[in-house]
Amino acid sequence: MNAAIETHALTHRYGKTTAVSDLNLSVPEGSIYAFMGPNGAGKTTTIKLLMNLLSPTEGRATVLGKDSMRLGSDEFAKIGYVSENQRLPGWMTVQQFIDFCRPMYASWDNDLCSRILKEFLLPTDRKIRHLSRGMKMKVSLLTSLAYRPRLLVLDEPFTGLDPTVRDELIHGILEITEQQNWSVFISSHDIDDVERFADWAGFIEGGKLRLSEPTADLRNRFKRIDRVVSHGAHLPSPAPDSWLGLENSARSFCVIESQYVTGDSEDRVRRLMPGATDLNVSDLSLREIFVGLTHSYRGKP
């Protein structure tokens, strides 16, 4: 499978602070990649490096097969970039902005544009600077979807938006993913929103990529194991490395198994905690995986 985005030992430093460190990332073409991480993890810096808004201190990145440092108008005609930080021309009305963007793209789809415009309920005659934050994001997304980009890069698109607007944006994003080979790279810490449509997930923390794999694999690999234990039972010490978020109370214990293998993982629990009786294995949401990972990596180099 070709990669829409690929990075090799990508590093960026702001003075003495390393924002992104030795990042090796591969976003398969056609995937919806959720790039997750806590605030200050390096998500926005990574995206800026990918969009040639920043130059890497070390390493390199390719976007749609082209070195990110050499992205030009040909490549940007196939890339849609939406960011909460992007400054739109506030003096233009929505319609003027659409009319301004249209000639830049040979693949501009007027029907799609009209459809999204209608769905987003955007006031075309209002100046962009008079729009709410959510409306501005919609305008940005609209002008990034209407030309059917091969790659859509979204930097924290849902931050601070109300649930209705989020749903509308997500619907807009899903609209284009129906097409073949369209890739979406979305950074967010609103995992509940991303979970609905992401088929790949990457987790960055402290500037380092901690994991990157299909969400289906993640869900298979991460399981919650709950067990009722008899009074006086002890937790194993040390606990296996694959156990995250270990919780226990007087009569039960719960663990996130990050390397779950059907049967083997249960056997290991029984072996390590012989006094346990009832054992229950359940799926985890991406949010729970994310929180578990955040806690486990906190303090690690």
Next chain:
Amino acid sequence: MAFHFFKRDFRRIWWLLALWFIIYTVEALQATFTTPRIFEWRQGFAAMSLTFLVFPGLHLIVLALVVAFVVYADPPADGSAFWITRPVSRLELLLSKTATLAVLVLVPVIATTLAVARFLPTTASLSLAVMCAVGHQLYFIISLAAMTAIVPNLRWYGVAILGIAAFIVASLVTGYLTSGSSLLIDPYDAAALRTTKAVICDMLLVAGGGFVFAYQYLRRRTAYSVRIAALVAAAYFAVSHFWPWSLAYSRQLPSGRAPTEATSINLKASAASTSNFNLNGVVSTGIDGPVEIEGIPKEMYYVVRTSSPRLKLSNGTAVKTLDGIPVVHSEELSPSALSSVAAALGGIPVRTYQSSSSNAALARIEGKLFERFKNEPAELVNHFDVVIGRYVVVAELPIEKGQQFEHGGMRSEISAVVHRPDEGVTIDVIDSLVAQGPSSISLTPGAESRDPRLGGDPVFLLVNRARREAVTVNTLISRGTSNQFYLGMVLVKQIRELPFGGKQDGSFPNIDAEWIRNATLVCFEPKPLFEITRTTTIHLSKLGVPWVSGGGSVASNRDSTNR
């Protein structure tokens, strides 16, 4: 795509452009129609002066805003600008911005061309005026464009503009910008040096600013661009303060017209007195004395272009002399110039108020050295470079308001003739000359002949041919209207008032209203013809004064050599 952005920018700033155009037009109309009247309507002078300050100020503010709006529509220094991640060719964007800014250059240039064509019909003058207008507009617009390209947004741009304005005001208040060491050298060389510096600084700014602007749009490396801009600013500062070489065109004259004629010209110099100078805190003493030339025809004038003094004490010790003060006459016409002017009038005698002296600074010695050796006998050897030429009549016109003529790229017009109660007359003459705005460089065809070392400015005389009488009228009052720009800050208007009194002593013509009615205003220009070099040796019984009146030492005319 470049045109697409150009249209968008134009749509955004049309109201600012309209405002700019209105201010520009008002300024131009004001300069065209009100300047001559200021001097008729003197009570209104102060009020009019205020408008001369207000409109150029407004003009600059609007210009700065137009440039900011154009650049900040797609700012290269702002990483969050939407255009960066759109399929926009950087080169095309640069072209579109350049095209929009070119409007700001072209409109004044076209207006100037149309306006100046009325006054300066010669191709040379017109092309020079256009060149000046282009240079002037480029200077401001490129500096502003470069600044906007490296400053991320309008807020910081405002801060930067205020900072620069504060620096300029503070510098003017403290005299930092106006001070310089150039007074230590020949003042005429200093003027040429100032022009050289100004031209280099302007070129640096236009080239450096243009590079920064283009580099930012093409590469978007703000940190590098800021460094380049800082280098340009440092170079600008260094040139404006430390550049030592004058690149001004120095007119070459042929050596003596004919060897026989040249060898018959003798130069005499003698030391008569000393005088003290204090230039920029450096005290020096000048040995002064008359310099006279014999053997030139009466229709010719002479002026000493340079002198190189060498001073040696009787024991062989060489005393260091300061370079440069050439032997120049005061602003009044020298006797030889008066003679030349009279000859140009066909022998009509010229009367003058002036008490001209041919005294000149023969050598200049640092104060401490002079004090040390002032009682020593010495020998002063001077190498003189002398220009010889003659005055020619370039215009003669009735003394009436509206009369005008052109000379050397300058247009003079009588703007007012006021007959005074004492039967004298005051004639206001407006000189319009082509000038470069930003660094006050004046570029005028024929301007090189106005170098005082070649003969100086045109001379005006009132001539009554019926009575075969002529009188000099000199510039006595210069109104401070230089740097009043005309039509896009292209034409500098210098107003000269030529007062003239009626009651004079017996040797002077009896000038009355009748005399003036029949008189004409005649303009003469010096035409340098050739130059010679002469060496004189003056034996000084004492380096210091006092000498005996009339010259305490013998002036000799050692071998004369033609250059």
